[in-house]
Amino acid sequence: MELITPDWPAPDWVRACSTTRVGGVSRGPFASLNLGDHVGDDPGHVARNRDLLCSNLGLPAAPMWLRQVHGCEVARAECPVAAIPEADAAVATSPGVVCAVMTADCLPLLLCDEQGTRVAAVHAGWRGLAGGVLERAVAAMVVAPERLLAWMGPAIGPDAFEVGSEVRSTFVTEYPETAAAFRPSRNQARGERWLTDLFELARFRLARLGIGRVYGGGDCTFSQPRRFFSYRRDGTTGRLASLIWLVPNDSHGS
Numbered sequence: 001m002e003l004i005t006p007d008w009p010a011p012d013w014v015r016a017c018s019t020t021r022v023g024g025v026s027r028g029p030f031a032s033l034n035l036g037d038h039v040g041d042d043p044g045h046v047a048r049n050r051d052l053l054c055s056n057l058g059l060p061a062a063p064m065w066l067r068q069v070h071g072c073e074v075a076r077a078e079c080p081v082a083a084i085p086e087a088d089a090a091v092a093t094s095p096g097v098v099c100a101v102m103t104a105d106c107l108p109l110l111l112c113d114e115q116g117t118r119v120a121a122v123h124a125g126w127r128g129l130a131g132g133v134l135e136r137a138v139a140a141m142v143v144a145p146e147r148l149l150a151w152m153g154p155a156i157g158p159d160a161f162e163v164g165s166e167v168r169s170t171f172v173t174e175y176p177e178t179a180a181a182f183r184p185s186r187n188q189a190r191g192e193r194w195l196t197d198l199f200e201l202a203r204f205r206l207a208r209l210g211i212g213r214v215y216g217g218g219d220c221t222f223s224q225p226r227r228f229f230s231y232r233r234d235g236t237t238g239r240l241a242s243l244i245w246l247v248p249n250d251s252h253g254s
Helices: 041-058 126-131 135-143 164-171 176-181 198-209
Strands: 015-020 074-076 089-092 098-103 108-114 119-123 148-152 162-164 183-184 195-196 214-216 242-244
Touching: 015 041, 015 108, 015 195, 015 198, 074 135, 074 148, 089 135, 098 119, 108 164, 108 198, 108 242, 119 126, 119 242, 126 135, 126 164, 126 198, 148 198, 162 164, 162 183, 164 176, 164 183, 164 195, 176 183, 176 198, 198 214
Parallel strands: 074 089, 148 214
Antiparallel strands: 015 242, 089 119, 098 242, 108 119, 108 148, 162 195, 183 195
């Protein structure tokens, strides 16, 4: 199983990673480590992939999977629920609780505080970023933003993420400084088109919140078909996962 581990100065008992598509049992367009159970893959394969993920990482519990809707709701991962929560971020303050988001081009963003007392996973596509999902997740962590660390996992890169002028206007009208995250596309056949830097948009929102320690970014899902699923590239495809959790107290140092 090929995983990406954040290179950031988080405490040792904060564990985090993003998956690639390598190391599972799914086939065809979902080959091989598809973790999404809503994309048309064989449910048995998805269940096996999730089991493989848990065992490979030695997770203290199964991840809290979300029903993501490109919104701004934040789930409390410790709270027992009768159904999968509809949310695009999860926050945990208890050791042994695993936050997770799934992506296939959108930006997965992981957060922890410098003391290692709380963590969050955020699904941040352009709609979520514009709607304030990062702001909602940071507020739910109930800690001064300057004490937070952020890490950006694999997402569609600035040379591949093309949007229309209405998406650019959504950002630039509110914050003119974000114009730097957009540049004209050579493909203007369908009207005014812009290449968009999701990583830069996220950095801007984080900086406005007072979060200056931001790591990761740059792994493009669209341009690396061997490593990553990409909805923009393939349409029918699997989902990657980004996870973060606090190691239970009796496991610190292990």
